[in-house]
Amino acid sequence: MSTFTPGFVRSWNRLRGGHMSLTLSRGTLAVLAVGFGALGAAGVSIPLDAQMVVYLVGMVALNLPHGGYEHFENLRRRRPEFRLRYVAGYLAAIAGFVGLFVVAPVLGLGLALIVAMAKGGIGGLHVLDATVGTDHLRTRGQRYLAAAVRGGAVMLVPIVFWPETFYTFSSLMVGLVDPGGLSTYAGGFDTTRTVIAAGYGTGLVAHVGLGYARGGGRSWLVDAGESVLLAAFFALVPVLVAVGLYFPFWYSARQVARTNHVRDDVGDDQWDLLGEDPETAALRAWGVAVAGAFATFAVLAAIYLLFPNPLAGVSVLPGAVAFWSVFISIVALPHILVGSVFDTERGIWYVP
Numbered sequence: 001m002s003t004f005t006p007g008f009v010r011s012w013n014r015l016r017g018g019h020m021s022l023t024l025s026r027g028t029l030a031v032l033a034v035g036f037g038a039l040g041a042a043g044v045s046i047p048l049d050a051q052m053v054v055y056l057v058g059m060v061a062l063n064l065p066h067g068g069y070e071h072f073e074n075l076r077r078r079r080p081e082f083r084l085r086y087v088a089g090y091l092a093a094i095a096g097f098v099g100l101f102v103v104a105p106v107l108g109l110g111l112a113l114i115v116a117m118a119k120g121g122i123g124g125l126h127v128l129d130a131t132v133g134t135d136h137l138r139t140r141g142q143r144y145l146a147a148a149v150r151g152g153a154v155m156l157v158p159i160v161f162w163p164e165t166f167y168t169f170s171s172l173m174v175g176l177v178d179p180g181g182l183s184t185y186a187g188g189f190d191t192t193r194t195v196i197a198a199g200y201g202t203g204l205v206a207h208v209g210l211g212y213a214r215g216g217g218r219s220w221l222v223d224a225g226e227s228v229l230l231a232a233f234f235a236l237v238p239v240l241v242a243v244g245l246y247f248p249f250w251y252s253a254r255q256v257a258r259t260n261h262v263r264d265d266v267g268d269d270q271w272d273l274l275g276e277d278p279e280t281a282a283l284r285a286w287g288v289a290v291a292g293a294f295a296t297f298a299v300l301a302a303i304y305l306l307f308p309n310p311l312a313g314v315s316v317l318p319g320a321v322a323f324w325s326v327f328i329s330i331v332a333l334p335h336i337l338v339g340s341v342f343d344t345e346r347g348i349w350y351v352p
């Protein structure tokens, strides 16, 4: 039936789909920020167990499948040789990160934070490019700053506003390999926090101010509003809930908006993983999803077996949060390196 839908109707539906994802993501984050801000002001705190459950549901059930989908979308119409190189690069990046974590878990924790921020920051900038545009970002430096401010909100703001939870779970993550390994650095935590607060605050003000000075306009207004919303969300919402809901309800929802705006596919239908027959497309998509799920599970099992204390020596809920955070960061490193930096022809965050 879609064959008979006029082109302009299809374009309109796509744009509307993208627009809805953007509105929904902004609305969800704003409601959560205001809601948790009000709870905080009323002195109500959310039990840690509930926060951990929210984190795990968000990150396991909602975030992981979208990560897989992004690779699928990127590889769907690429040549088989390219796919092979992609998978080899993907596995090499994972092996490198696992090696680093086992040998130097504190550095590994640092890389995990960088990966989470890079995914949020660079991914977010590309959504802006594809949807409202980035006319106010005139220089490369401004673009880096925009990505750093968006990404920094995800990890730097929680360090400042939720220091105890942040430190506790960071120690557990290091503890997957070296229990107590982070305590050597505990003394400098408060100073680091102050430096981060000053640095991030300056970065945010500079980003918003520079964008205004370099032309302002609608794209600036949207960018400034979203950057401030992100910082407020991560300041007001308890860190486990904030991170656990940000990835599915902001990152993934907005990448859907980018995909909706960008239907200019690179590649060749000849190599389409879903084939040319619409009758078998669903079955093929299922096949790819199942193969992806098995591959992901194999990587997960290998990492679990390689880490000396895969649940950090604590009970299952905090142990699972620590393990999952390290695991998801390890599988997200190639997302950035292989799926974006090295894939110059298309890439996961493709914008023509």
Ligand SMILES: CC1=C(/C=C/C(C)=C/C=C/C(C)=C/C=O)C(C)(C)CCC1
Pocket (backbone or CB within 6 Å): 063, 067, 112, 113, 115, 116, 119, 165, 166, 167, 169, 170, 173, 239, 240, 243, 247, 321, 325, 326, 328, 329, 332
């Ligand atoms: C350090 C730290 C955390 C780290 C989470 C990380 C590193 C998440 C990475 C997510 C990624 C890479 C998602 C990709 O889609 C928690 C658990 C929030 C708790 C507070 C301390």
